[in-house]
Amino acid sequence: MKQLSLPKKGMAKEEVLSLLHSFKSGDSDWHDGHLFGLVYYAGEDVEDMAREAYAAYMFENALSPFDFPSLLKMETEFISMVGSLFHGDEAAAGSMTSGGTESILMAVKAARDWARAHQPEIKAPEMVAPLTIHPAFNKAADYLGLKIIQTPVDGEFRAEVGAMKESITPNTILLAATAVTYPHGMIDPIAEIGALAAARNLWFHVDGCLGGYMLPFLEKLGNEIPPFDFRVPGVRSMSVDIHKYGYVSKGVSTVLYRNIDLRQHQFYVYADWPGGVYATPSLSGARPGGAIASAWAILHCLGEEGFLKLAKAARQATVKLVEGIQAIPGLFVFGKPPATVFSFGSDKINVYQLAVKLKERGWHLHSQHRPASLHLTISPYHEKIVEPFLKDLRGAAAELAAAGPAEPAGEAALYGMMATLPDRKAAKALALQYLNNLYRLKE
Numbered sequence: 001m002k003q004l005s006l007p008k009k010g011m012a013k014e015e016v017l018s019l020l021h022s023f024k025s026g027d028s029d030w031h032d033g034h035l036f037g038l039v040y041y042a043g044e045d046v047e048d049m050a051r052e053a054y055a056a057y058m059f060e061n062a063l064s065p066f067d068f069p070s071l072l073k074m075e076t077e078f079i080s081m082v083g084s085l086f087h088g089d090e091a092a093a094g095s096m097t098s099g100g101t102e103s104i105l106m107a108v109k110a111a112r113d114w115a116r117a118h119q120p121e122i123k124a125p126e127m128v129a130p131l132t133i134h135p136a137f138n139k140a141a142d143y144l145g146l147k148i149i150q151t152p153v154d155g156e157f158r159a160e161v162g163a164m165k166e167s168i169t170p171n172t173i174l175l176a177a178t179a180v181t182y183p184h185g186m187i188d189p190i191a192e193i194g195a196l197a198a199a200r201n202l203w204f205h206v207d208g209c210l211g212g213y214m215l216p217f218l219e220k221l222g223n224e225i226p227p228f229d230f231r232v233p234g235v236r237s238m239s240v241d242i243h244k245y246g247y248v249s250k251g252v253s254t255v256l257y258r259n260i261d262l263r264q265h266q267f268y269v270y271a272d273w274p275g276g277v278y279a280t281p282s283l284s285g286a287r288p289g290g291a292i293a294s295a296w297a298i299l300h301c302l303g304e305e306g307f308l309k310l311a312k313a314a315r316q317a318t319v320k321l322v323e324g325i326q327a328i329p330g331l332f333v334f335g336k337p338p339a340t341v342f343s344f345g346s347d348k349i350n351v352y353q354l355a356v357k358l359k360e361r362g363w364h365l366h367s368q369h370r371p372a373s374l375h376l377t378i379s380p381y382h383e384k385i386v387e388p389f390l391k392d393l394r395g396a397a398a399e400l401a402a403a404g405p406a407e408p409a410g411e412a413a414l415y416g417m418m419a420t421l422p423d424r425k426a427a428k429a430l431a432l433q434y435l436n437n438l439y440r441l442k443e
């Protein structure tokens with residue numbers, strides 16, 4: 001197998017930078033709105049703000065609040081502002097983390113350790129969550145030794161509260177739900193699940209990683225958004241990602257708690273290390289100052305006014321795209337997406353083949369399964385591409401419909417096979433093998 005070693009002599013800075021830029025030529029170009037997820041684009045001004053704020057604190061390390069009190073100040077101010085955005089009161093507390101997955105991992109750890117302190121009779125803790133919950137919860141359950149019980153969703157792809165209630169056992173410590181879900185962009189019935197959690201004294205976590213920085217502004221703009229945050233009495237913790245609809249670069253999210261007593265179960269302290277007392281709020285040790293600075297800067301730079309403007313643009317683009325897709329024969333959007341995330345399927349053509357056809361036209365949509373669909377997360381910038389995208393989608397769908405039923409090939413066939421493989425253990429083994437091959441030096 002090929003192996004690389006360090007270059008004996010360094011290269012000129014210009015040469016290295018030019019190489020880096022050339023590497024990008026094969027990547028998805030998110031600046032032109034051809035990508036529907038992964039990067040949340042709000043235009044050049046916002047991008048510049050985030051970049052410059054990050055650069056100003058690029059090397060500072062939030063591990064030591066004593067050496068970098070400015071980072072501590074920004075972090076505590078940020079948490080306070082975000083706490084009030086989600087209707088926590090002065091008692092609300094939280095931590096900044098590296099992303100949604102870490103925020104969720106921290107909330108599940110806090111819930112587990114809270115249960116250890118308050119319900120020591122529970123030896124095999126369980127969490128109940130709908131099928132559409134993000135896999136970060138499965139990961140957290142796996143890492144932290146919880147059993148996860150996943151429950152069905154209704155015809156609108158929202159959690160079925162009755163099914164969640166029936167799945168509660170004497171070992172249940174945590175209920176989790178989402179606003180908005182990644183696969184179909186739905187808001188689970190947070191108020192009902194909150195009432196269930198409160199009645200049973202169970203921890204309830206709302207995953208607002210994706211919808212967090214969109215829903216409060218859509219609500220203020222007059223859209224019908226059911227309560228999804230600390231206004232719901234049973235909610236004890238939330239995850240909200242500023243690196244999604246907060247338009248900053250990846251590596252920053254927040255986990256919020258109704259109060260400090262709950263948050264305390266997240267912290268980790270080791271007091272006997274020869275290097276000193278090791279006390280960290282979250283999973284990471286060293287934490288990038290740039291992530292904190294850019295998150296703080298974006299709240300101040302955009303303010304409520306800026307967030308409202310961007311939410312309006314993204315929602316308008318979503319409404320136009322949803323209407324346009326519904327009007328294409330054979331295509332349908334799943335449910336009535338309340339925010340800026342949705343997916344569509346087809347009863348006439350193979351959507352995985354459609355994704356391939358769209359890719360040939362430069363559009364990158366992610367394939368989903370159970371049921372087969374294509375995913376779109378809409379950024380404010382997408383308001384510029386509504387018409388060209390719909391035109392290409394109409395063309396691609398018509399082409400497939402005219403060609404009639406055909407056996408999918410290549411990428412479409414592979415995805416279809418993975419999605420429908422009846423033996424899910426085999427699907428998992430295939431995915432593991434794929435990962436092993438992917439993260440290997442290529443010839």
Ligand SMILES: Cc1ncc(COP(=O)(O)O)c(C=O)c1O
Nearest residue numbers: 099100101134181182207209210
């Ligand atoms: C609803 C939801 N929760 C959690 C996550 C995980 O966030 P991250 O990828 O930042 O770890 C995502 C990511 O898309 C998400 O959509």
